[in-house]
Amino acid sequence: MKAETIIKQQARNSLADQNWGVALAAFIFPACAFFMAQTVNSFSVIVRGASVEELANAPFARPEALLFFLLLQVLAVGILFVFSPVFVGAAKLYTDIAHGRQGRLSTLFGWFSGKHQYGRAVVFSLSLAVRNVLWALLCFFPCGFFVVLLRNFSVEGSGPLQEGIRLLWYFFLVLLILLGLALWVVLTSRYFLAPYLFLYKEELSAKACVMQSIFLMKKNKGRYLRLVLSFLPWLLSCFFVIPALYVVPYFQTACALSARWMLEEAGEGIP
Template sequence: MSVRSKIKSNAKKAVSQNFVKTLTVTIILFCIVLLYIVLVMMANTVIELLSSTLALPGILRGWGYVSSPAVVGASLLLQLILFSPLMVGAARWFYRLMGQEGSDVFDLFEFFSSFRQYFGSFWLELNLTLRSFLYTFLFTLVPVVIVGLGSFLVTGEFGEAMGGPAATLVGSMLLIAGVVLLIVSAIFSWIFLKRYFLARYLYSGGECTARQAIKQSVYFMRGRKTELFFFDLTFLGWFLACVLIVPFFYVAPYYMSSCALYARYLIEYGHRYQQTAPQPQPTKEFDCAPDEAAGDPEEPQSGEAQPQ
């Protein structure tokens, strides 16, 4: 049985043994996200009403929520302010569950308990968001330009000046090539961003700063990003089932538990590799790694709910 299969099997077992707790945490997260969506929709409605009756600044007037720079920016900032401690808290909660460490449902809000924890989680999520945006932009820039140029040739005035049929043919070919490249680059971007998969788990342990957690995640995920991408693909059927809503309340804790258990496996493997590797550590950022006895890195020890 492969490592992925063992992780999913043990995660499923852990969820079934703690179903009430995992379901409660999932419902809490779902309700918070739903409340946020409702508030955003209400704010959008208010802006639309005001824009039709009052002289609003140009950055708001005539824009819907989806495209207004001011509203989109405020929405993203609100997401970071509200969800940063929750995302880190949820990562910690499931990570501790997979290690059979006692954890109360309300530990989900642990990173709201002090300014230091709150600001640390916010800073971590801000860094991850900006890095993800930057790398996604770089990966998809060329395909987006090609798609835009193809659309311009097919529908723009420049295409008509070149001659309708020729411009349409060239534009259509560019559109097809651009879409294919966009899909491929999106997949490569998804794989590349897996380098940050462990950051929340490492930071939530309290032994790393946000910067250290990101750097150590990148180091631990060397050569592991593609296997984690295929790990996500094994949940594709489960994700599609969530369209029916009800399966979501099983799929969400199952997936988050599997990710947490995979993170335990990779982190323990990484720590043991650091101790046995002959070369010196690449940077001083890895001083946050806890001391552990060196052993076989293929068999991480973190409780019953893990690969065996």
């Protein structure tokens, strides 16, 4: 039996032990924080009556709209970091479930219990987020460049040839997006163990957790990517939103189990 199959079976068994409710909460609460940030982001465009495209084309035509837009963008990012300990708490909750413990809802908010815990969680989240965003900018830069080309060198006319060229261009854009996403998953897989090291190695700084994860994942990257690929059909179903209520807790618990195996093999077992 493949390791991925064993991990997935153990994840289902762990969740079936009266843990589905709290596992679902570990998905919903962070999702609400993300939704709040996205709502603020949308509000910045709606209130001022200016689209993102208009502001991009003529950023100084309406300086008050641009300023309001930028301020709310900062607020949206700020919301994510203010609530970032919830994301850390969710990782802890999934790890507890993966270890056969009874999940507790209070675990989600454990990093709000003190200034040291809260600050440590925010610094770690910021450190990891910056790295992931920088890799995303690199991976999706060709997509952005191609979009600029499409806007500046649009195909004129409405004949069959022109429609075929447009279709080919959009197909190429989708291909670039998929390739960028795949490359981003591969490149950021080096940080997979960082949250789990952060949870139980309090003596390590945020940077040390990331660096140690990069070192340990050199031997484990293939195992992690195989696990992700085994979940690919499930993850694709999340585009329909409702399946995510099942898939995300299942996937996160499986990831926590996989991380446990990797850390135990490296002599860094999670207690």
